[in-house]
Amino acid sequence: MNFSDKLAQQIKLKNNPSVLGLDPKLEYIPPSIKEKYFNENVDSLKAAANCIIEFNKRLIDALYEVIPAVKPQLAYYEMYGTEGIRAFSETIRYAKKKGLLVIADGKRNDIGTTAQAYAKAYLGRTDINGIEEESFGADALTVNAYLGIDGIKPFIEECEKNDKGLFILVKTSNPSSGQLQDLILQDGRTIYEAMADLVSQWGSTTTGQCEYSSIGAVIGATYPKQLEELRNRMPESWILVPGYGAQGGTAADVAAAFDKNGLGAVVNASRSLMCAYNLEAWKNKFTHEDFAEAARAEAERMRDDINIAVSSK
Amino acid sequence: MNFSDKLAQQIKLKNNPSVLGLDPKLEYIPPSIKEKYFNENVDSLKAAANCIIEFNKRLIDALYEVIPAVKPQLAYYEMYGTEGIRAFSETIRYAKKKGLLVIADGKRNDIGTTAQAYAKAYLGRTDINGIEEESFGADALTVNAYLGIDGIKPFIEECEKNDKGLFILVKTSNPSSGQLQDLILQDGRTIYEAMADLVSQWGSTTTGQCEYSSIGAVIGATYPKQLEELRNRMPESWILVPGYGAQGGTAADVAAAFDKNGLGAVVNASRSLMCAYNLEAWKNKFTHEDFAEAARAEAERMRDDINIAVSSK
Numbered sequence: 001m002n003f004s005d006k007l008a009q010q011i012k013l014k015n016n017p018s019v020l021g022l023d024p025k026l027e028y029i030p031p032s033i034k035e036k037y038f039n040e041n042v043d044s045l046k047a048a049a050n051c052i053i054e055f056n057k058r059l060i061d062a063l064y065e066v067i068p069a070v071k072p073q074l075a076y077y078e079m080y081g082t083e084g085i086r087a088f089s090e091t092i093r094y095a096k097k098k099g100l101l102v103i104a105d106g107k108r109n110d111i112g113t114t115a116q117a118y119a120k121a122y123l124g125r126t127d128i129n130g131i132e133e134e135s136f137g138a139d140a141l142t143v144n145a146y147l148g149i150d151g152i153k154p155f156i157e158e159c160e161k162n163d164k165g166l167f168i169l170v171k172t173s174n175p176s177s178g179q180l181q182d183l184i185l186q187d188g189r190t191i192y193e194a195m196a197d198l199v200s201q202w203g204s205t206t207t208g209q210c211e212y213s214s215i216g217a218v219i220g221a222t223y224p225k226q227l228e229e230l231r232n233r234m235p236e237s238w239i240l241v242p243g244y245g246a247q248g249g250t251a252a253d254v255a256a257a258f259d260k261n262g263l264g265a266v267v268n269a270s271r272s273l274m275c276a277y278n279l280e281a282w283k284n285k286f287t288h289e290d291f292a293e294a295a296r297a298e299a300e301r302m303r304d305d306i307n308i309a310v311s312s313k
Numbered sequence: 314m315n316f317s318d319k320l321a322q323q324i325k326l327k328n329n330p331s332v333l334g335l336d337p338k339l340e341y342i343p344p345s346i347k348e349k350y351f352n353e354n355v356d357s358l359k360a361a362a363n364c365i366i367e368f369n370k371r372l373i374d375a376l377y378e379v380i381p382a383v384k385p386q387l388a389y390y391e392m393y394g395t396e397g398i399r400a401f402s403e404t405i406r407y408a409k410k411k412g413l414l415v416i417a418d419g420k421r422n423d424i425g426t427t428a429q430a431y432a433k434a435y436l437g438r439t440d441i442n443g444i445e446e447e448s449f450g451a452d453a454l455t456v457n458a459y460l461g462i463d464g465i466k467p468f469i470e471e472c473e474k475n476d477k478g479l480f481i482l483v484k485t486s487n488p489s490s491g492q493l494q495d496l497i498l499q500d501g502r503t504i505y506e507a508m509a510d511l512v513s514q515w516g517s518t519t520t521g522q523c524e525y526s527s528i529g530a531v532i533g534a535t536y537p538k539q540l541e542e543l544r545n546r547m548p549e550s551w552i553l554v555p556g557y558g559a560q561g562g563t564a565a566d567v568a569a570a571f572d573k574n575g576l577g578a579v580v581n582a583s584r585s586l587m588c589a590y591n592l593e594a595w596k597n598k599f600t601h602e603d604f605a606e607a608a609r610a611e612a613e614r615m616r617d618d619i620n621i622a623v624s625s626k
Contacts, residue, residue, distance in 0.1 A: 044441045075430035081448035085398040111487035117388035128357045135394035148492030174424035179461030
């Protein structure tokens with residue numbers, strides 16, 4: 001089954017198109033976990049990585065029955081050097097063991113041979129003296145296509161070979177995303193529309209039974225008008241929608257990314273799930289130590305919030 | 314001294330604007346090194362990482378008196394998972410000990426808070442319970458600015474704080490770089506020219522004594538006409554020029570990136586230095602086991618090749 005169909009299956013199974021963004025910061029982690037690892041006699045980067053692993057595992061334990069996928073953001077692991085990458089790798093392994101799909105959020109990009117190395121790192125296997133080893137083993141990766149098709153093709157090849165997926169940046173959720181992406185071309189398209197057209201074209205060989213392609217797009221919830229236009233412009237592309245919750249996107253905003261069957265998009269929430277204990281709605285019910293239970297409650301609320309908005313489109 | 318001035322100083326000291334790209338593949342590493350580590354009773358990813366560390370160190374030992382900087386390409390380390398990142402980290406530490414500047418080639422990009430995490434990982438320090446630890450400690454990083462200024466500002470802030478540098482993708486060296494980058498805007502500029510203008514503007518606060526900014530650009534040697542135009546368009550930007558050697562760029566091609574004083578650009582060569590033992594010019598003189606001596610001979614030839622082309626502009 002290709003990535004697109006695995007994603008559709010997981011979303012239907014959980015009746016939930018929302019994804020847990022695992023962007024851990026030490027300040028999100030409750031005192032009991034920190035005390036446990038920082039009191040061990042190890043260097044502080046290693047202790048920080050151990051805290052992150054336990055924090056992520058407890059979130060995964062609390063949410064794996066409710067959500068289809070997790071999206072660890074590589075920057076928050078690279079921040080802790082080699083030890084951070086160990087935490088990233090361990091997080092992926094654990095999430096997969098619990099049946100979750102893993103979208104590695106790395107926004108990788110490079111020229112052909114180097115893109116191939118990234119593709120093998122995240123979506124394939126690395127040849128070591130004739131034996132192939134899996135390095136990270138994610139199910140999908142976010143990428144940036146500023147370099148054009150020969151920086152993307154090596155990723156698509158691994159997707160086809162190993163039933164993996166890609167999400168290519170089209171219109172990002174940040175305030176200045178328009179500085180380049182909204183510039184208008186001579187043919188009247190914006191740069192993000194030109195990118196959307198490339199993504200549609202590149203995805204045409206990996207369409208699944210569910211009628212979506214394994215080569216999807218990233219479009220921010222913070223630009224609901226563009227999200228709606230792009231949903232129509234790229235009808236076969238899964239859309240990964242960041243920006244719900246802490247960044248300001250609402251369920252009504254993200255509803256535009258879905259088709260009439262409730263498919264076609266996954267909505268990411270990071271901080272609002274990881275720090276649900278801190279939200280107005282939950283802070284009187286849960287303490288910082290109850291972060292995982294709070295995340296579960298918020299994930300169920302988010303699921304219902306989005307499902308209601310999608311079904312009343 | 315800011316990054317721009319450190320780079321100018323190193324180039325003058327070595328009388329060489331060329332950079333060793335450290336993109337190690339196992340097939341480049343000679344049998345004696347592989348036998349040493351693969352015969353140890355460790356897992357193969359760890360053995361591969363140990364091979365890469367020794368290979369890189371021997372290249373650095375042979376070249377540190379001749380070159381100003383090294384440019385490890387992250388993809389080739391991520392390919393070996395956590396162990397690969399250990400090799401990346403150890404390579405940076407060793408290169409710095411030998412007085413070399415280190416340009417981490419990661420082409421990182423993300424929205425504000427996440428870009429900040431990447432900036433701390435490569436160019437700054439990570440706060441761990443109030444104590445700041447250096448994760449990778451590179452001197453500069455390559456980045457992709459598809460997301461606009463708020464994905465770049467966190468990197469510039471670390472550059473200003475810690476005397477570090479950036480190289481932002483403008484016109485890349487790969488065959489399909491024009492697929493997006495050459496599209497023409499309504500105002501007549503190409504996308505890569507619009508990107509060049511943004512880079513110039515963003516770099517205006519970090520100009521060094523040498524009159525170049527610490528915020529530079531990446532422009533491929535494989536597009537010599539655009540390289541010349543962009544040299545004039547962004548007179549205060551250092552240009553990191555990939556594509557010399559194995560990708561086909563010649564000394565005459567890269568000469569366009571330099572000013573009349575021989576400054577303003579650094580030229581990267583990866584495969585042609587790492588695998589110099591294999592080049593027509595050296596293969597009768599050096600065996601695979603002599604890879605480091607071959608790299609030294611080729612680095613001196615490359616230095617002279619570029620210096621002659623630049624001085625006869």
